[in-house]
Amino acid sequence: MSTADVLSFARAWAANPLQVGAIAPSGTALAQLITRDVVPENGPIIELGPGTGIFTNALLARGVRESEITLIEGNAGFADLLCRRFPDASVKCMDAAQLLRTRVLEGQFAGHVISGLPLLSMKPKRVMAILAGAFEHLRAEGAFYQFTYGPRPPVSRALLDRLGLKATRVGCTHRNIPPATVYRIVRRPRLLSATRQLGQKRTQPS
Numbered sequence: 001m002s003t004a005d006v007l008s009f010a011r012a013w014a015a016n017p018l019q020v021g022a023i024a025p026s027g028t029a030l031a032q033l034i035t036r037d038v039v040p041e042n043g044p045i046i047e048l049g050p051g052t053g054i055f056t057n058a059l060l061a062r063g064v065r066e067s068e069i070t071l072i073e074g075n076a077g078f079a080d081l082l083c084r085r086f087p088d089a090s091v092k093c094m095d096a097a098q099l100l101r102t103r104v105l106e107g108q109f110a111g112h113v114i115s116g117l118p119l120l121s122m123k124p125k126r127v128m129a130i131l132a133g134a135f136e137h138l139r140a141e142g143a144f145y146q147f148t149y150g151p152r153p154p155v156s157r158a159l160l161d162r163l164g165l166k167a168t169r170v171g172c173t174h175r176n177i178p179p180a181t182v183y184r185i186v187r188r189p190r191l192l193s194a195t196r197q198l199g200q201k202r203t204q205p206s
Contacts, residue, residue, distance in 0.1 A: 029175035031058035034114055034145050034182045036170065042111030043068035046104065046137060048096045048130070049116040051078050053085050059114065070104055072096050097126050099133025109139040115146045119154045127155060131163055135187065144185040145170070149178050155185065164188050 031054045038045065040063035050056050050071045059069055066088040073079040079093035094102065096117060113134045119127050134144050148154035153167040160167060170182040 027176045028054065028058075029173040030147060030180050030182070031055050033171055033173050033180075034147055035059055035062050036182075037143070037145075037184070038062040038064060038112060038114075040064055044070060044105055044108055044110050046070045046072065046110045046113045046134070047116070048072045048113060048134070049074070049118075050082060051075075051116060053082055055114050055116055056082070056086055056089070070110075072099070072104070097129040097133070100129060100136055102133075104137055109142065110137050111139055111142055113138060113142070113144045115144065117146075119146060120148060120150060124156070124159055128159060128163065131155065131159075131165065131185070135163070135165070140187070142186075145182060146185060147180045147182045149180055151181075153183050155183075160185070164190070 034055060035058040038059060043064050045059055045064055045068060047055055047059070047069060050073055053071075056069060056071065060066060066086055069086070070090040070092065071079075071082050071086065072092050072094060073082060074093070074095050076093055079091055082089070082091045092102075092104065115130075115134075117130065119130070122130075131144065135142075138144070146154050153160075153169075155165075155167060164187060165185050166188050167183045167185045170184050172179065172181040
């Protein structure tokens with residue numbers, strides 16, 4: 001990571017530590033772990049809270065086309081940086097909690113959502129809005145990837161139950177500061193079946 005990126009992160013953290021959440025920018029090892037399951041066919045991909053774009057670079061390294069990446073960034077400074085750094089990506093400076101009411105992908109569904117948002121520092125109502133919005137834009141088998149610095153999943157069991165989701169541990173990296181664990185969040189089988197049926201109805205001619 002460049003010195004410029006570290007300084008950009010430090011300025012953003014000083015201005016709004018709760019919004020940034022992390023005490024240090026994510027490293028390459030975490031970026032590789034959180035994008036481990038990604039293949040080019042998963043595009044389009046939505047990334048939440050991309051910051052300086054280290055996860056975005058990892059997505060590109062996995063073969064995802066830049067034009068198939070949508071970056072949702074609430075910090076205006078980071079959003080401007082991302083526009084310059086990834087000119088072919090779609091960069092939207094907006095609150096991720098507004099996803100449910102926003103058309104992010106025109107007529108498409110994402111294969112994955114990669115999240116760098118500090119969910120543990122958010123109120124449950126806000127986390128629920130982010131997850132509900134993200135899954136509204138995901139394919140039936142799509143997955144939401146989230147990292148955390150804590151020993152438990154970044155979303156409570158009660159909240160997962162309410163949304164019909166389940167979280168599975170992907171792995172942990174000690175080569176990040178601080179060490180981080182990645183979780184994969186998907187729809188539960190019953191909800192997955194209902195989502196498939198809804199998708200079939202949407203594609204049937206009227």
